[in-house]
Amino acid sequence: MNSSHCEAILLKHGIRPTxxxxxxxxxxxRFEHTFSLADLETEADTLDKSSIFRSLALFAEHHLLHVVEDGSGATKYCLCHNDHACRIEELHCHFHCEVCxxxxxxxxxxxxxxxxxxxxxxxxxxxxxxxRCPACRSKN
Structure with a gap:
């Protein structure tokens, strides 16, 4: 994905692209599934934690992200591919693997x-x- 595509997505959600x-x-x-603040810190190691956290809050407020509470103690996020606040019938389920x-x-x-x-x-x-996810099930 290139910068101009990301800029267009941000603008579509009413977020000033910086x-x-x-x-x-x-x-x-680049994430296939959910990700955490720690995952983003690792992948975007040039950004500081507070900048990432502020951006996550802004993205969630503008419906670019869904916030997922999976019981692990770490908030997870997933990108929303709509350009509006999702209606209840548009929301999807999540699966938390208790092994991995x-x-x-x-x-x-x-x-x-x-x-x-x-x-x-x-x-x-x-x-x-x-x-247990398919990968963890296949290990046993």
Missing amino acids: AVRILLLEVME GKTFCLDDVHVPVIHYPAGYEVREINYLVKG
């Missing part, structure tokens, strides 16, 4: 429709499945 944000988005695009600790996006498995009582307003659903 050198740091473009570089960070280029790094994020990786969290995978299950892009083709959507969050099931949940009926909730009148008066409640749902703004976020985090649907997580835990177990």
Whole structure:
């Protein structure tokens, strides 16, 4: 992915493209599944932790990232490929491997429709499945 493509994505999400944000988005695009702040620090070693953290917060606020709580104690992120705030029916499930600790996006498995009582307003659903990933299952 080139810088002009990343710049266009940032602008589409209402984010001012800076050198740091473009570089960070280029790094994020290389991850196949979810990633953490620590993963980004390793891959974007020229950026400091506070710049990465501020960019993550901005990207999440502008719906460029989904925040995934997988129970590991480290917040994970995955890129959103929409240019708007995802509706509940557009959200996908995640799988957390209890052996290797990786969290995978299950892009083709959507969050099931949940009926909730009148008066409640749902703004976020985090649907997580835990177990062993195919690579860890094949080791045993």
